[in-house]
Amino acid sequence: MDSPLVLIVLFTFLAVVLVILAIYFALDDLMSMHRTWLAKRLGDETTEEHRLQTSAAAASVFPHLNRMTNPFDQERMKPDWRERSQLWISQAGLPLTPQLIVIRALLLCMSLGGLVLMVTGSIAGAILVGIIAASFPVLQVLIMRHQRLEKMRFQLPDALGLMSRVIRTGQTSAQAILSVTEEFSEPIKGEFLTCYQQQNLGIPTEATLRDLSRRTGLLELKMFVVATIVQAQTGGNLAESLDELSQTIRDRFRILSLIRTITAEGRFQAAILLALPVLILILMMLMNWEYARILLDFPLVLVSVLVSEFLGAVWIWHIINFDF
Template sequence: MQNAILPILMFLAVIMSVFAVYSLVTDIFVRDRKRVQDRLDVEFHNKQREKVKRSLLYKGTDPFQFNPSDAVQLRSTWSEWLQSILDQSGLEMTKSRLLIYTVSVAIGCGVLSGVLIRNLIIGLIVAVFSSIIPLMYVKFKRNRRLEAMRRQLSDAFDLMARILRAGQSMSQAMQAVGNEFASPIAEEFAYCSEQQNLGLATELSMRDLARRTGLIEINIFVVAVLVQRQVGGNLSEILEKLANVVRERYKTRGAIQTLTAEGRMQASILMALPPLLLVAMLIVNHDYAMVLIHQPILIGGMAFFMLMGGLWIRKIVNFDF
């Protein structure tokens, strides 16, 4: 009997030892990981709070006495459009810094091409066309960020619907999205929640959310929330239906991107072919290519018609639905 009990006790002792070692190691590493994650969450919310305090909507107003009807109607100007592009890109960049980058790239590319080709007019043409590179980079980052946000929207609306059904408020639902999701949707919803926590009117903060994101799905969400605040209704059910609509729109958008992939590839090849051939001729037969270089009007016309063709193809393969 004792010989039968001894192996069982040894087996239990080994299991308990392994469990104790596992618990110790897990406690050490998970505790440190949780502490780091908590600090990151605190820093994230502090950053959003400081960003709200620096915003133009918060400056110069008493947040506890602010009336949305007293807000000045924003006019669509070039400066505001540029600021919206920067906000939607998620880059920590101001309009003045973007202007500095634009001027620097234009001067650098223009001087470099002018020195290499030894033609002032060509240098000016290159400077003009290269000045749009920083803005193109900002728009590229903006498109990637908005596409990532579209992928997260349906799940975020589902989470908000469940939280509202549990009896929580809209501000708490938006804060939950900021806590549970990754960037970029976490940043935008946490920013909107911090605006409301600092006393900014709900209507104004929601409209600012729609302006910063620039997505039609967010615009629909903002309109639904504002209408529900005025006339009432089941907001959780509205968010569930909106999540289904956003999910179907994303599927349709993916199908459109697949069907228009050939057109976009053709546009890229047609836009890249003339400059690449010019560079190849400069390397292979320099004297022959310099005949074209000494005709800046032809190069300017080629660049103009290439730009028009690229915009035309872009208009064909990109459309709203």
């Protein structure tokens, strides 16, 4: 491919990406107009000085105050895709926003895709590499979210045992939550610390526990929240309930370990089968580039392979992973 034609294709590709980015931010501004109007109305009811003093602290401790104070409103006000994306990023422990993730994906897509286009001159290869590169920030969020939630899940039984012992000494549930923040490391430390700060600043205990369950999304923490709320409403021995819940979670882990042991061979075979086409293609490119680059002239074949790989991965994942 001639150099002028390569530059034309490259600049066209960059222009399309920039147009998509501009459309995204325009739609983002339109969707946030209502929230901006509401914030202005609320700001008119208070003094500017008071609003500036309280906004920073409230944003970190009460990011979803309107959903915490009334559980019925919480059920009606379903989060939109931006709030769900931000929740997943928060669960990954990353100080990012969905907009930054999109910008990173576009930058990787443009840089690596443009590099492949200039080196090989293949538009299909540049598009393919750009799509794969754009998925890296999303994969980073998903992997870090999974690792952080798994670590929190394995910290939870010991945390509940500690809370049970603290309550048996005559302390309150708030003091039991504080003890978890003092004795454990992240990520469970930060989540329970936020819950304690919310209670310390006047939010009802039930609302803070519901928000803890919403932030983490863990089934085991939902069990803890339901048990604590029911005990607070009907009475009972909270320490004994926490001990039983801790033992239940440990039993679930034991079953999960057994399942992973039984499905280890299937997961290993799945990893080999999914990685084999990609590894063979890379090996062919390294050994005989002129032969391998012919495949890049048939983008439909590459797209079909990627779709088949994705469907196979989803199918295998559903076979070896299930709720119990």
